[in-house]
Amino acid sequence: MSDHEGHGGAAPGTDDDLSLPKATVAKMIAELLPNDVACAKETRDLVIECCVEFIHLISSEANEICEQESKKTIAPEHIIAALKRLGFETFTEEVEDVLKDHKQQVKEREKKVGKLEASGLTEEELLRQQEELFAASRAKFQSTQQ
Incomplete structure (x- = not known):
């Protein structure tokens, strides 16, 4: 099996372009490790490679599930089913909790x-009202300063 099989038909060479933000991963690793333990750059890079591979694995499986259902868009349910199918059942509860929180945030935004x-x-009317409120607030603040 080549490096690119099972990755949704990605063109050769494109996997090298995929990564995660190194600073963010380094921060996450630092937060998880005890204060007296450091993480080598090579270790951080390996963690990033493992995460990217995990994402490929889950998304490829979710894509297969999606295609089996004759869908064109991978939905959260496809990701959860992929986790279960690949033996990562222990992750599904946390993923479902995050999905629930996300849906709640979207509702609040709406x-x-x-x-x-x-x-x-x-x-324009709302901006004008906002400017008037700011001006009134500045005037009130300046009058209390004198």
């Missing part, structure tokens, strides 16, 4: 947008 639209004001 409510905020709904309130904006429900105001019946244009963006």
Whole structure:
């Protein structure tokens, strides 16, 4: 099996371009390790390679599940099914919790947008009102400073 089989038909050479932000991974590793333990650069790079390979594995399996269901978009349910099919059942509860939190955040964001639209004001009118409130606040602050 070549390095590129099972990766959704990616063109040879494209896997080398895939990575994770090194600084972010280094920070995560540092947070997980005791204060008196350091992580070598080579170790961090190996962790990144393992994470990228894991992502390839899960996404390839999720893609197969998606195709079997005649779907064109990989949904969260496909990822969860891929985790289970590949023997990572222990991850599914945490993934489902994160998905639930994400959906809640999206709902809250949509409510905020709904309130904006429900105001019946244009963006220019809202900006004008905001500037007026800022000006009134500055004036009140300046009067208390004197």
